Amino acid sequence: MGRKAQYKQTTFEIISIGNELLIGKVVNTNASWLAKRITEIGGFIRRIVDVRDDLSEISSAVREALKRGTKWIITSGGLGPTFDDMTLNGVAKAIKKPLRLNRQAYQMLVEKYKEMFERGILKSLDITPERRKMAELPAGAVPLRNRVGTAPGVLIKFGRQRIACLPGVPAELMDIFENELLPTIQKSIKRVHMIERTLIARDVVESALAPVIKEVMSRHPLVYIKSHPKGRESGVSIIELHLTAVAPSPEKIEEDMGQAVQELKEKIAALGGTTEQ
Amino acid sequence: MGRKAQYKQTTFEIISIGNELLIGKVVNTNASWLAKRITEIGGFIRRIVDVRDDLSEISSAVREALKRGTKWIITSGGLGPTFDDMTLNGVAKAIKKPLRLNRQAYQMLVEKYKEMFERGILKSLDITPERRKMAELPAGAVPLRNRVGTAPGVLIKFGRQRIACLPGVPAELMDIFENELLPTIQKSIKRVHMIERTLIARDVVESALAPVIKEVMSRHPLVYIKSHPKGRESGVSIIELHLTAVAPSPEKIEEDMGQAVQELKEKIAALGGTTEQ
Incomplete structure (x- = not known):
């Protein structure tokens, strides 16, 4: 993909x-x-x-x-x-x-x-x-x-x-x-709207996040989520999640993006991790 | 080339x-x-x-x-x-x-x-x-x-x-x-020796340096000279000259490189510019 x-x-x-x-x-x-x-x-x-x-x-x-x-x-x-x-x-x-x-x-x-x-x-x-x-x-x-x-x-x-x-x-x-x-x-150029969000996830490793990302993306096909491992701080894994959405009009993607971010936060909390935006 | x-x-x-x-x-x-x-x-x-x-x-x-x-x-x-x-x-x-x-x-x-x-x-x-x-x-x-x-x-x-x-x-x-x-x-990998030198030329523009570079390179075919304009300082043009030479043994290129640097310095001085290494 x-x-x-x-x-x-x-x-x-x-x-x-x-x-x-x-x-x-x-x-x-x-x-x-x-x-x-x-x-x-x-x-x-x-x-x-x-x-x-x-x-x-x-x-x-x-x-x-x-x-x-x-x-x-x-x-x-x-x-x-x-x-x-x-x-x-x-x-x-x-x-x-x-x-x-x-x-x-x-x-x-x-x-x-x-x-x-x-x-x-x-x-x-x-x-x-x-x-x-x-x-x-x-x-x-x-x-x-x-x-x-x-x-x-x-x-x-x-x-x-x-x-x-x-x-x-x-x-x-x-x-x-x-x-x-x-x-x-x-x-x-064809006009499109793009929005971005960044979420920092702590205390959950990338391989545990991988299925979560896949699931959230499948529910919000306009949102693309990419994880960037940022190393560890005192033994705690830090991952930057970068979300982008592109569409011809802003309304639909604003809503989708908001939901995707919310779902990520909940699922990461369920894995025992924390998030900040 | x-x-x-x-x-x-x-x-x-x-x-x-x-x-x-x-x-x-x-x-x-x-x-x-x-x-x-x-x-x-x-x-x-x-x-x-x-x-x-x-x-x-x-x-x-x-x-x-x-x-x-x-x-x-x-x-x-x-x-x-x-x-x-x-x-x-x-x-x-x-x-x-x-x-x-x-x-x-x-x-x-x-x-x-x-x-x-x-x-x-x-x-x-x-x-x-x-x-x-x-x-x-x-x-x-x-x-x-x-x-x-x-x-x-x-x-x-x-x-x-x-x-x-x-x-x-x-x-x-x-x-x-x-x-x-x-x-x-x-x-x-095939073993080669590479040497580099950097020369800063002031008060001479790149288009005036261009024929000088060409001439020095034609006299020293092992030496490659690339000019990088670095803007101007109080109206004086600054160009970085980056010289590289690659050969199977170091002796020949050391001599060639020394001569190329010397010739550049002389020719830039003749154009009214100054150089530093």
Whole structure:
């Protein structure tokens, strides 16, 4: 089982690009931030994939996500000026489009460099090949303004699917997501309501809770309950129960959720455990 | 480009299982911890994939990694007693083996429960179906002792490939990796030496550094240089340069690395920037 995308929630995949993730130098907080934001607005994240700065790895990861029929593919990283920033190359290869200098993206870069030059951060205004590269987008793509850094984000239509490419620097990724991408996503996404509750259970082990969770879930099919063992405190087992419910309207799930929480509390008490919310 | 697994480094993939990762409730520190440890011992992590507690998602992720020819596939999460702990089911499906009660794993569980019962953590010694489930492994698998928690890890041979399943609780994952899995991995892995250096460059932007990095790398093909923009401090651009080199013996790369760092420093100074190590 596992909760499938209920009510045909809009599906998403996140592809994070960068060797630093694959050598354990950097924890992928970009993916978890995106996953949280997308979940909050009603999207269903199906998969997160981290790949190296490698052209064929990037293009196969994108191709696989497209093939799975995922509606929105969001990449992070690999948009900068260095030789190993090759996300747009990889995406272009996956969708079989050539890279072309995009006028709007080029204009964004020129403005950015002018501003940096005037502030003394930049020593030359030359649009070198490395700078120009950041404006070479897959044909038909639209650049997304980056207010924090230099490289624009990129939005690509591929039939009914969408690919959005965001930079790997967290502040830039967040800025583009919130200000440029979110309005487009919200227009395309099926609206759902999601509610969450957390319950801490003490003095009852996970294997004793397992049949209780199963029973409560079978009585409330809209509610998904996941247990997270949190270790022991002075010999007492602590389990976090995380409840989520997703539905097109809030009324039904509020009631269901309330009942599920109440039943869990009673059943845990019957097992000799205690709960707190 | 992107650094390929040089010198036929042994390849690894990490598959992290759990809805909590896909809703952004939990940051995947297990994957980055594993990636760091595996990199340190000379392994090459090709891909990290996060999937939901969903049987077909788990089995396809495992099947895809096997198909790519990856030598070691390490999963985390989904080994516990609840209905949505289905990693072993997913792996069994991927390798087309039935699940069977493993005597050794069963013995480990019985000992664990006896100890918990004696310490008063457990109220009943019954081996319920939920408890028994943790000892049902794909036929031919070997359990890996879990000193911290209950569910044993699992090691599976699949032709020349290996699949290791670890629990999602970080302390349990680390314990089994270090004490049970590492010796087996080290026997199977090709030995390589890896060295790393970090250089902070100030007052030179990434697009100006890009051709410098390319040039230094072309002169020292064993050294891989990745730039990480770290934002600005009072208008001054800060870039972290991370250098790695991998080779079968340490001598050659030590010399190469020293030269690469020296050349970077000189070239950054020529651009008007400063560096520190």
